[in-house]
Amino acid sequence: MQLSLSLSRSPLESVRDALLCEFGPQRPVARMDPISQLVKSSISGSTPDAVSWAAFLRLRAEFKCWEDLAQASEGRVLEIIHDVTHAQDKARRLPLALRMIEARIGWLSLSHLKTLTVDAARHELQSLPGVGVKVAACVLNFSDLAMRSLVIDTHVQRVAKRIGLVGSGDATHAYHALMDLAPEAWTADDLFELHWLMKRGLGQMLCPHEAPRCGACPLKHDCAKIGVGHSADVLAWRPRG
Known part of the structure; x- marks a missing residue:
């Protein structure tokens, strides 16, 4: 784990808190059947x-x-x-x-x-x-089932790898790894919010596949892959200092 986080908290809590400060709360407006x-x-x-x-x-x-x-x-x-x-x-x-x-x-x-x-x-x-x-x-x-399940799309999986939340593997591996990190107290709305923050906020606005805006990222101080661009998923971790 590359993020310098308190051992008493889930890494996802620190990621979410940093992204919330940047993008604000994100809650579902309406749910379909x-x-x-x-x-x-x-x-x-x-x-x-x-x-x-x-x-x-x-x-x-x-x-x-x-x-x-x-x-x-x-x-x-x-x-x-x-x-x-x-x-x-x-x-x-x-x-x-x-x-x-x-x-x-x-x-x-x-x-x-x-x-x-x-x-x-x-x-x-x-x-x-x-x-x-x-x-x-x-x-x-x-949907209006509103169950505790985190949606892992390509953006979420990519940024989760880049910041060290998950290792190599497919979407199923990433799903289980991130769900294991999700605090039990988090609701379906909390997981919806995390998906939005990691996909829209981090994945699409700040950390796309190519040309990530590392200087604007609220996680930059804890991301060992800062600046590696579209090769971030396959290159070795960079030393920091």
Whole structure:
């Protein structure tokens, strides 16, 4: 661990506090139902937010209800979400995932997940086609289920590596590592806030893949990879001094 933190506190607390001082509190304004969140998150991977939101709104305008989307052909869905990344795969998997939920539950709903543990709910979601650890966490945390699950996207994973919170590994490894560091007292809203601070604030505004603005970063004094730019994920730690 490279951050010079008090042993009595989780490293995530110090990271959050520093980012809160820079960007202020970030709380969810509104939450969608879990099926709507699943639809939105399933088409969002590797796609700019503006593009995925526009595609989601087109889906919502095209279909009177998500049950109609479940029965739609791949071609019809592809026409609507054509500009998202990996559109053909998503157009095939999304209706199938919705039909699988209907077959399991008897109708199109995920409200029962609230009665499960976070891990059990996440595993059930990840058994659906096209749903990995990120999409599952989005459904659990961003929707009105409001469960304790941290969304790990590419920005969060990148900056978590750069500041020494996680080591090498995939998003699943990063999810478990960061959830292990999250204080038990933190709520779903606290984890939503941490995701926003690490993604929007740190990952997109200050520490993008290339040309990070290290001088403006509130974590710069504790980041051993300061100034290494887009190679920060693969280079060895720099000595400080």
